[in-house]
Amino acid sequence: MISGAEIMVKCLEAEGVKVVFGYPGATICPFYDKLYDSSIKHVLVRQEQNAAHAASGYSRCSGLPGVCVATSGPGATNLITGIATAYADSVPMIAITGQVKSDLLGRDVFQEADITGACEPFVKHSYLVSKTEDLPRIFKEAFHIASTGRKGPVLIDIPMDIQQNEIESFEYPDKVNIIGYKPNTRGHAVQIKRAVEAIKNSRRPLIVSGGGVLSSGVKPKFQAFADKTRIPVISTMMGIGVMPSDHEMYLGMLGTHGKPVANRALHDADLVIVCGARLGDRAVAAPDQMSEKTTVIHIDIDPAEIGKNVKTEIPIVGDMKNVLNMLCDEIGDYVVPNQWQETVKGWKKSFYRTPPKFDGFVEPRALVQKLSSMLKSKAILVADVGQNQIWCANNFMIRDGRFLTTGGMGTMGYSIPASVGVKFARPTRDVVVVCGDGSFQMSMNELATIVGNDLAIKIIIMRNHRLGMVRELQDVFYEKRHSGTILEGDPDFQKIAEAYGIDHAEVNSNEEAEEILRTVVKSDKPFILVCNVYPDTPSI
Amino acid sequence: MQYTLSVLVENHAGVLSKISGLFSRRGFNIDSLAVGVTNNPEVSRITIVANGDEYVVEQLEKQLNKVIPVIKVKRLAEGEFISRELILIKVHCAASKRAEIIKTAEIMQAKIVDVAPSCVTVEYCECTNRVETLIDLLRPYGIREIVRTGTIAIDRGNTALSV
Numbered sequence: 001m002i003s004g005a006e007i008m009v010k011c012l013e014a015e016g017v018k019v020v021f022g023y024p025g026a027t028i029c030p031f032y033d034k035l036y037d038s039s040i041k042h043v044l045v046r047q048e049q050n051a052a053h054a055a056s057g058y059s060r061c062s063g064l065p066g067v068c069v070a071t072s073g074p075g076a077t078n079l080i081t082g083i084a085t086a087y088a089d090s091v092p093m094i095a096i097t098g099q100v101k102s103d104l105l106g107r108d109v110f111q112e113a114d115i116t117g118a119c120e121p122f123v124k125h126s127y128l129v130s131k132t133e134d135l136p137r138i139f140k141e142a143f144h145i146a147s148t149g150r151k152g153p154v155l156i157d158i159p160m161d162i163q164q165n166e167i168e169s170f171e172y173p174d175k176v177n178i179i180g181y182k183p184n185t186r187g188h189a190v191q192i193k194r195a196v197e198a199i200k201n202s203r204r205p206l207i208v209s210g211g212g213v214l215s216s217g218v219k220p221k222f223q224a225f226a227d228k229t230r231i232p233v234i235s236t237m238m239g240i241g242v243m244p245s246d247h248e249m250y251l252g253m254l255g256t257h258g259k260p261v262a263n264r265a266l267h268d269a270d271l272v273i274v275c276g277a278r279l280g281d282r283a284v285a286a287p288d289q290m291s292e293k294t295t296v297i298h299i300d301i302d303p304a305e306i307g308k309n310v311k312t313e314i315p316i317v318g319d320m321k322n323v324l325n326m327l328c329d330e331i332g333d334y335v336v337p338n339q340w341q342e343t344v345k346g347w348k349k350s351f352y353r354t355p356p357k358f359d360g361f362v363e364p365r366a367l368v369q370k371l372s373s374m375l376k377s378k379a380i381l382v383a384d385v386g387q388n389q390i391w392c393a394n395n396f397m398i399r400d401g402r403f404l405t406t407g408g409m410g411t412m413g414y415s416i417p418a419s420v421g422v423k424f425a426r427p428t429r430d431v432v433v434v435c436g437d438g439s440f441q442m443s444m445n446e447l448a449t450i451v452g453n454d455l456a457i458k459i460i461i462m463r464n465h466r467l468g469m470v471r472e473l474q475d476v477f478y479e480k481r482h483s484g485t486i487l488e489g490d491p492d493f494q495k496i497a498e499a500y501g502i503d504h505a506e507v508n509s510n511e512e513a514e515e516i517l518r519t520v521v522k523s524d525k526p527f528i529l530v531c532n533v534y535p536d537t538p539s540i
Numbered sequence: 541m542q543y544t545l546s547v548l549v550e551n552h553a554g555v556l557s558k559i560s561g562l563f564s565r566r567g568f569n570i571d572s573l574a575v576g577v578t579n580n581p582e583v584s585r586i587t588i589v590a591n592g593d594e595y596v597v598e599q600l601e602k603q604l605n606k607v608i609p610v611i612k613v614k615r616l617a618e619g620e621f622i623s624r625e626l627i628l629i630k631v632h633c634a635a636s637k638r639a640e641i642i643k644t645a646e647i648m649q650a651k652i653v654d655v656a657p658s659c660v661t662v663e664y665c666e667c668t669n670r671v672e673t674l675i676d677l678l679r680p681y682g683i684r685e686i687v688r689t690g691t692i693a694i695d696r697g698n699t700a701l702s703v
């Protein structure tokens with residue numbers, strides 16, 4: 001005989017899960033008890049939302065679905081923001097929640113919450129398990145759904161009695177058969193031909209790369225395609241890292257907070273190839289204007305994205321990997337008109353500005369730029385949300401590493417817990433967090449997780465005593481009325497670091513910051529660097 | 541423009557809420573929704589009648605297709621399908637008006653299914669336009685209560701929607 005809880009652990013093992021991030025409680029105890037005997041590492045976070053963010057960070061850097069676990073009721077509802085973040089950012093994740101016993105469901109008993117109902121808009125799929133026998137099939141399906149097609153979180157809610165019940169034997173299915181779920185991963189050959197023809201007929205083609213290129217694991221092929229065709233590339237926030245930042249034909253991030261040169265290129269292009277991007281309002285503020293004069297080719301695994309925000313002439317539904325292969329075959333030795341290449345290169349030079357300096361403060365944009373050169377080429381930078389995110393997005397020079405942030409959902413407090421997951425996925429890489437003093441305080445409780453697991457994560461806090469991005473918005477649109485954006489009562493972050501036993505420093509200039517970082521990035525211990533930033537420093 | 545969608549879904553608990561939630565969440569306006577099991581007991585068929593432009597209906601189809609237990613979505617072509625809804629109308633009916641109301645029902649091929657001292661209940665199964673006509677004809681007598689099923693629809697001819 002084997003219990004549901006044991007089956008849950010065996011299912012995770014069968015899926016190759018090495019680590020889960022979670023927070024226990026009464027209704028998930030049967031599972032935790034069996035997990036105790038397993039080789040799967042459990043990472044105890046300090047609040048459930050952070051378990052989901054950690055699983056997201058893990059997932060984005062390992063390519064495997066991250067797993068987070070919480071108990072019923074408040075444990076489960078705390079997960080929601082993390083699940084919603086993974087959903088908006090298309091990150092594969094399995095969220096496991098305990099639930100009250102089946103016969104108590106719907107009676108509003110202690111720690112009961114309808115979590116499958118509450119998460120409905122934020123999950124790719126969810127299960128409320130009603131029979132122990134169903135567990136193997138459900139786990140198999142959940143991992144399949146999370147990690148194929150457009151990736152996303154899947155929730156499995158498991159009542160306590162389902163975990164406790166015993167059945168005869170365990171067998172993990174080797175196949176799934178979900179009749180309504182067969183994502184189309186092959187691009188349509190006719191559409192590919194049309195796309196290539198349109199590219200060849202265009203004079204100023206441009207590629208917009210999104211997170212889809214990264215999540216389909218096709219970065220090298222993508223770079224080869226861009227290299228060969230010399231089509232200039234811009235990216236959405238989620239697509240940053242698709243190209244090395246200093247690549248001749250790469251122009252940076254587009255959008256409201258993007259690089260002027262990227263937006264200029266988008267404005268002037270006569271054909272745009274959108275690769276795995278949804279083009280939300282922060283990326284393209286006026287999609288109608290764009291589609292009026294530009295031919296749009298949109299490649300996406302999710303047919304619902306195509307034509308949703310930007311009118312599309314040539315839709316191609318499929319996995320980037322397959323579509324790119326087909327495009328490469330079809331396009332032959334096509335190269336972009338020389339004039340367009342030269343125009344773009346010219347812009348790149350003329351648009352460059354060195355950020356102004358404020359004496360007695362750290363200039364965050366210059367520091368982030370410098371930081372890139374101190375790290376190993378495969379370094380992973382995790383930015384939070386707000387001005388710190390924009391400073392990093394536009395200035396971190398990626399070589400062969402990653403830039404992680406939540407570009408879709410924009411959840412403050414993401415960076416520290418996500419970096420925990422990143423470090424578990426890539427223990428040998430340099431992992432650096434950049435956050436603001438606002439976002440740091442949203443998840444500084446996770447310093448305990450960092451210390452408890454000896455994770456060499458370097459945290460840079462850009463402290464301006466403001467919720468800087470909202471402050472900036474108020475400056476422009478609300479007559480500088482700083483309603484609720486001044487962070488009063490902040491603690492001494494150095495003392496916080498001290499309390500957790502983390503080495504730390506506080507600096508007021510880039511020179512000091514660089515000197516400290518140069519040695520700190522090489523150490524195998526965590527570090528907190530508090531950078532005092534001039535409060536009026538702009539995002540761009 | 542009004543359009544009719546036929547949606548085949550897995551016949552599980554919770555599937556309907558996944559679908560109905562989608563409408564409010566994404567701001568789609570639906571006129572009616574009817575659901576029932578098909579000849580395959582594992583599959584239910586939902587008929588949705590909704591209003592909107594081409595963009596809206598395309599998005600609606602695509603978003604429905606993303607719901608995992610949704611097996612198939614088909615937009616029925618204008619004029620190429622038969623649609624029906626069932627309505628029960630309780631009409632105020634003084635004895636002196638009874639013959640008139642029965643005559644009206646007869647002309648429309650509706651059925652009187654219940655008679656009470658001051659009411660009759662009319663049953664009618666037709667397309668929405670005819671149903672509306674009957675309501676208009678009965679309104680002057682005083683409608684006490686209406687209950688409708690929502691539209692169901694099926695393609696004309698040889699084509700059959702199946703899994």
